[in-house]
Amino acid sequence: MIVFRYLSREVLTTMSAVSAVLLVIIMSGRFVKYLAQAASGQLDPGVLFQILAFRLPSFLELILPLGLFLGILLSFGRLYLESEMTVLAATGVSQQRLLGWTMVPALLVALLVAWISLSLSPHAMTRVSMILNQQDAMTEFDTLVPGRFQALADGSRVTYTRTLSDDRAELGGVFISQKRISQEKGKERGISVLVAEKGHQETRADGNRYLILNNGYRYDGIPGQADYRAVQYDTYGVQLPKPEVSADISDRDTIPTAALIGSRDLRLRAELQWRISLPISVLVITLMAVPLSRVNPRQGRFLKLLPAILLYMAYLTILIAMRGALEKGKVPAALGLWWVHGIFLSIGLGLLYWEPLRLQLASRRHAAEVAHG
DSSP states (O other): OOHHHHHHHHHHHHHHHHHHHHHHHHHHHHHHHHHHHHHHSSSSSOOOOOOOHHHHHHHHHHHHHHHHHHHHHHOOOOHHHHHHHHHHHHOOOOOHHHHHHHHHHHHHHHHHHHHIIIIIIIHHHHHHHHHHHHTTOOOOGGGGOSSSEETTTTSSSOOOEEEEOTTSSSSEEEEEEEEEEETOOOOEEEEEEEEEEEEEEEEEESOOOOEEEEEEEEEOOOOOOOOOEEEEEEEEEEOOOOOOOOOOOOOOGGGGGGHHTOOHHHHHHHHHHHHHHHHHHHHHHHHHHHTOOOOOTTOTTTTHHHHHHHHHHHHHHHHHHHHHHHHSSSOOOTTTHHHHHHHHHHHHHHHHHHHHHHHHHHHHHHHHHHOOO
């Protein structure tokens, strides 16, 4: 029991450290992406951390299996390097027994991943979808910051306001630069520059929103040419386009797992099998990680790390590829993703029993040579 607690603590501690590092790396990349969308006016800066918080479960359901895999490799590799595993083997601890001990914390991780993928992640992705839908209903002026030039994502419009009221309805010192595109050829025909003393937003009966500018000028022309046209106006209306938020989620990510069960839609069946595959993969990679962690102390603990990671990546890549094939009907739904788990389960069993079998055969061969010698 003492050895079991020691091994479990080593695996879970290393897994937590590796998972935390991976989570920071992934969330940093996503934060930079969302920050760029906020800077371009596609997202309200106030919802950035909400989106990241609700995206956390979808990150964890992929990070935790990899963290466990690397945790077993690193922790057990250190034990082999320091000859602690040799001592355990001398006391009668076999690879099968070691695997049994390791499966206990792996089962806990599998249950956690199952809860995240089957329940928590769909609910969180629903909240993300709601936030993004709210952002889609906003205009560029809902995310405008006074005193800063702000461009739309496609670069077709640059907007600036010197002041902005608390309710974001009244603007002062407005500047708008917009490209003029030819409707026939889709080519740029120059730019239009609007300046106004003040402006306010107005919603028409058809639901479209307009910026009404007062006391200003409009300049039309082509940069580099001196034939600009200037028009003074008292009132001028500009339709406000809705920014398109780039969302990397699909509608199936938000569907509760209970609604997927029994569906005949291939996309939904593929989604259900994918959610179930994540906790199954935790147990399969544990079976592969235990024999792969076995290293010679003279070879170093990182000798098998790269091949092990490549094997894990092959497992995950094939699962993702077969998920797409199942959605398109290229793989029978009954076969689904289960055969992928079967193949890598066989690989894990082969790795587990190959080394003892090789040593046994070598011992017999040596005994035969001595007998005939």
